[in-house]
Amino acid sequence: MLLSSDKIQKKQQLLRPNMERLSSQTADRQPGPIRLADPNRKPELQQTIRPERVIIRSKDFSFYYGSKIGVEKITMDIEAGSVTAIIGPSGCGKSTFLRCINRMNDLIPNTRAEGLLAVGGQNVYDKNTNLVNLRQQVGMVFQKPNPFAKSIYDNVAYGPRLQGIRRRSELDAIVEQCLRDAALWEEVKDDLSKSALALSGGQQQRLCIARTLANKPKIILMDEPCSALDPLATARIEDLIAALKGTYTIVIVTHNMQQAARVSDRTAFFCLGKLIEYGRTDVLFTNPAKKETEDYITGRFG
């Protein structure tokens, strides 16, 4: 009896090598009642953010696809080094808002932005925004793992090479560091020249995170990064988010409310293009201020 439980624990450790680092977050991932993020963190997290800690500021920000409203009058501040989750029913503008932060929506014709959306004090929808620098510093991880049809090495080195880094030794160091930070190094270090498409879905998504880290971003935007992954791979990505927190500001859009509760410090609830409620995750999930929020998190609609 004792032996078998020991075995199970060993197996779990094998499956999650960086478990000890993050033991508090990985304790339980069974679907069930909503669990809160690390309870030890609660006291330091203020309900309001000190002005000097604001890294993303949105004030009455609206975004339109032609005449259709994407998001409307969003006002929220995001704290540097924190993890912010955006939840809400499908089509509520979560992804739209996220993709505005690094202006990925520019690829869609006939769109229009109004109001202020500032990153590091600079309005991203200003005419003079340097999109290359913005996107290098505001990285993005997509819903579907989308590695390039290149080797693992070339995938990670893509960003640094675009920035003009050519020296092999320098690139080697960046690739190793980023793969380590993305908890992928141990699995791929033997063959970095292997095609990235030969990796599993979860590995591909961690590679995409490593690729983003290689640009040394300040902010990482994650658009439902786990929706195409199985629970185990999801757990690994969540561990990774917890490990990256502090060094990077992470904004994550998710459909999974347990995930939002597990990984985030603050949560924003979007509905029909509007920001309904934004606040500390523990407060929002246990004591929501708005009726809509309560209905959504208890599963009465959406």
Next chain:
Amino acid sequence: MTTAGSQSDAAVQFTRPLRLTFRDDLSSTLLSWLVKSFLFVVTFCSVAAVLLIFVFVIRQAAPFFAESRVSPLERLTEFFTSRRWFPEHQAHPEYGILAIIAGSFYVTITSLLIAVPTGLLAAVFLSDIASFRTRQICKPLIEILAAIPSVAYGVFAVMVVAPWLQKNIGFPTGTNALNASLILSVMAMPTIISVAEDALSAVGREIREASYALGATRAETMLRIVIPAAHSGILAAVILGMMRAVGETMVVWMASGNATQIPSPWWDLSQSVRTMTATIAGELGEVPQGTTHFHSLFAIGLVLLIFTFCLNLLSEHFIMQMKKPKR
């Protein structure tokens, strides 16, 4: 109590039988056999047509090589290495197609040199830069180019391009290698543009987004991500365009001047050339059946057939590569 009982009975009983009856079984077996054999016959017919063409051409070409007067080896050597093509000479007919093969290569390569860069740039424009509306208008228009009969192109080459070349550039003759190549490049372009555009568009939007999100510009994304990912499709486009240029007959017959010579100096495109297709088309109607000349034209046809067949295999190979998930 009773209602609950009957309900559960309904839940366990299947209303339609699960076992095949003998009649059902027989009729479905017969039907599937019939359909299968019908489809097989249809498929076999098209395969057989290709095979029969090969057999026919080889049978008609064989007497040329197996003639009693000269040994097959001598004939073969003359055929591929002599540039003298005088099949109608009474006493000493000569059958060297080196100049004719060279003519085919001249117009094909030159037309590709024009059509491939232009076509690929157009494909890049259509797939990544043009707005949805522009693409919707441009693509069908370009595909119409492929539907214009080649004789119309030929008339254009003779009536418009040839005088223009003579008057404005000062070529001695307007019907020459350059004229034929220009027209062929226009004819090959729709194929190249549309296949290459499909290949570029097949590179998913998410891959492009990934590149943009890492701070790449449009040009960097195109050159480093999209084109490498679409390379096999682009190669297929080039080869398909090449096949169009190699196999085209009417335009080269009208526009190339039909002089059996290798231009000298070799880069002088203002000289007339003659291609394999034009030779066959021009001479087959005139020769008496069964003569050596007649069979020699089939030998040229065989060379052409083998060449396009190889190109076709190559393009199939690249298209397969494009389609299969990359590992």
